[in-house]
Amino acid sequence: MDTASVNREVKDKLFCYIFGNEENKQWTLELFNAVNGSDYTDSNEITYTTIDDVIYVKRKKRCIVLNQRIY
Numbered sequence: 763m764d765t766a767s768v769n770r771e772v773k774d775k776l777f778c779y780i781f782g783n784e785e786n787k788q789w790t791l792e793l794f795n796a797v798n799g800s801d802y803t804d805s806n807e808i809t810y811t812t813i814d815d816v817i818y819v820k821r822k823k824r825c826i827v828l829n830q831r832i833y
Contacts, residue, residue, distance in 0.1 A: 787806070787808050788805045790805070791804075791805040
């Protein structure tokens, strides 16, 4: 059986474009609530933070800061 290779960077770029974009904060909040079982309503409380080279990772990582907690 042949296995296809997957370019994870392409998936990561699409995910970051959709959920890491200032214009799509409402989508990011909906995803956050769905994953965490929370019910936050104010997408303006979301702050995007980029962390470089975290724990030997050679690319940038995005995280969400909501209510002063990093996710």
